[in-house]
Amino acid sequence: MQHTLYLNPLDVLFAAMAQSVADFLDQVRRHLMAITQAVCNSFKTEILTATHNFTNSTGDTFKIALYTSSASLDKTTTAYAATNEVSGSGYTAGGATLTSSTPTLSTDTAVCDFADASWTTATITARGALIYNSSKTNRAVCVLDFGSDKTSTAGTFTITFPTPDASNAILRIA
Numbered sequence: 350m351q352h353t354l355y356l357n358p359l360d361v362l363f364a365a366m367a368q369s370v371a372d373f374l375d376q377v378r379r380h381l382m383a384i385t386q387a388v389c390n391s392f393k394t395e396i397l398t399a400t401h402n403f404t405n406s407t408g409d410t411f412k413i414a415l416y417t418s419s420a421s422l423d424k425t426t427t428a429y430a431a432t433n434e435v436s437g438s439g440y441t442a443g444g445a446t447l448t449s450s451t452p453t454l455s456t457d458t459a460v461c462d463f464a465d466a467s468w469t470t471a472t473i474t475a476r477g478a479l480i481y482n483s484s485k486t487n488r489a490v491c492v493l494d495f496g497s498d499k500t501s502t503a504g505t506f507t508i509t510f511p512t513p514d515a516s517n518a519i520l521r522i523a
Contacts, residue, residue, distance in 0.1 A: 408449065409482050416433055467505050
């Protein structure tokens, strides 16, 4: 048995337009819901007002929270928020407490370092992270973009911080 399909040219046009609109909206969503690595602008000014203290034993408490790809984090982020934060076994809302080393000079650049952060037996997927000061009303320090989703399944999810020198430290003031 033979079937003949007659297409209305307007139906074809509307279908193509609907797909174009859907593609456009997907691109807008990806742009609006993005994680962009940066030192937060609010942190830059707060450094000059002595808001943050990174001294190892007597300083403030800094934390790192993990976020999904639906999060919107960038240089304009001013504080920790639970919106689009990772959830899953082995992860607690608010993230992990970081252990900092007292800032030092590397050549002529002040640098700050943190011990690597780990979540054991974690089943989570994260796209980025926020370092924030939980001693100072959760003020944002910097946003980390992992470049793609990172996943652990009943395993250890680790954030490895770079060498604390003038070229690589996670926080540097030159």
